[in-house]
Structure formats: structure tokens, C-alpha cells
Amino acid sequence: MSTDVVLPVTERGPEAGTAVLTVNSQAHALRIEPRVSLLDALREHLGLTGSKKGCDQGTCGACTVWVDGRRVLACLTLAVTCEGREVTTIEGLAAADGELHPDHRGRR
Ligand code: FES
Numbered sequence: 001m002s003t004d005v006v007l008p009v010t011e012r013g014p015e016a017g018t019a020v021l022t023v024n025s026q027a028h029a030l031r032i033e034p035r036v037s038l039l040d041a042l043r044e045h046l047g048l049t050g051s052k053k054g055c056d057q058g059t060c061g062a063c064t065v066w067v068d069g070r071r072v073l074a075c076l077t078l079a080v081t082c083e084g085r086e087v088t089t090i091e092g093l094a095a096a097d098g099e100l101h102p103d104h105r106g107r108r
Pocket residue numbers: 052053054055056057058059060061062063064073074075076
């Protein structure tokens with residue numbers, strides 16, 4: 001007899017659902033379709049435009065963010081796969097006094 005615990009699979013259809021993303025240490029509940037990229041979720045739903053849409057194909061790196069401390073290309077990452085992870089954008093690198101990171105100053 002097997003005693004393995006099998007967690008239920010979260011099924012997502014093509015329709016919009018709620019995804020909770022933690023971005024720059026703040027949790028956001030977003031109503032998005034499963035096909036929405038992390039880049040579009042950040043830019044269009046959260047207004048965080050520091051990550052740019054350059055090629056939208058994973059070649060230029062303009063959309064780079066950090067997910068759980070690892071560099072990822074947000075244009076190639078589905079937003080729903082980032083639930084339960086910490087997403088850090090260039091805006092999240094600003095100092096507590098609002099002073100922007102030198103990289104951010106160059107991206108505005
Ligand atoms: S927009 Fe160019 S790599 Fe993502």
C-alpha cells in the first residue's frame with residue numbers, strides 16, 4: 001500500500017483567474033489569463049514599467065527581473081508560474097529614501 005501524498009493539481013483554463021504575485025515584497029492579487037507573461041503582468045497590470053519589452057522573444061534581456069533571487073526573462077515567463085515566489089523588479093532596487101538604482105535611472 002502506497003502512502004504517498006498527492007497534492008491536487010491546480011487546473012487553469014483559458015479564462016482569467018486570480019493569481020497572487022509578490023512583487024518587490026508586496027502581494028498583489030491579479031485577475032489575469034494563464035497565458036499572460038510576467039512582463040505584461042508587471043507592466044500592464046501593476047504599472048511597473050522599469051522592465052522593458054524589447055524583442056519579446058528572449059534575446060535582448062530588456063525585460064530581466066529576479067524571481068527568488070535568480071535572473072529570468074519576464075517575456076518568456078508565465079505570470080502564474082510565479083505564484084508563491086518573490087519577484088523583484090528594477091523598481092524594487094530603489095533605496096528606502098526613493099533614490100533610484102543607477103540602472104533604473106538609465107531605463108526611464
Ligand atoms: S523583451 Fe527581449 S528578452 Fe524579454
